[in-house]
Amino acid sequence: MTDPDTAIGERLAAVETDIRHILNDTARIAHIESSVARIENVFDRQQKERFDAGLARIANIINKETTAVYVTCGAVIVWIVAMLF
Structure with missing residues (x-):
């Protein structure tokens, strides 16, 4: 939601909902964890x-x-040796 006329509260609620969807998606969590593991391996x-x-x-x-x-x-x-001889 990038519409500037939308209230900040509504935009925050939309972001919160998006985050919840991302966190509730096990496949995405696994993808994020594997990405972090790859970064750690490179490091x-x-x-x-x-x-x-x-x-x-x-x-x-x-x-x-x-x-x-x-x-x-x-x-x-x-x-x-030189001094001795």
Whole structure:
């Protein structure tokens, strides 16, 4: 009911009736629930992908830092050996 001349109370009653029809329709409720479940699955999948990407970034940082430590230790060992001889 979009007629502006219709009283607000009548329009609200019409909306309320529409909502009741929607909520009383089991098929629509199931459709809404399945739509929500699909949205939740997409959200969960995206969150998991973001989490996995974050873990990969952390692993890369650790690998780079570890490599840098090994290179530094190697350089120190070479320096010590050079100083000894």
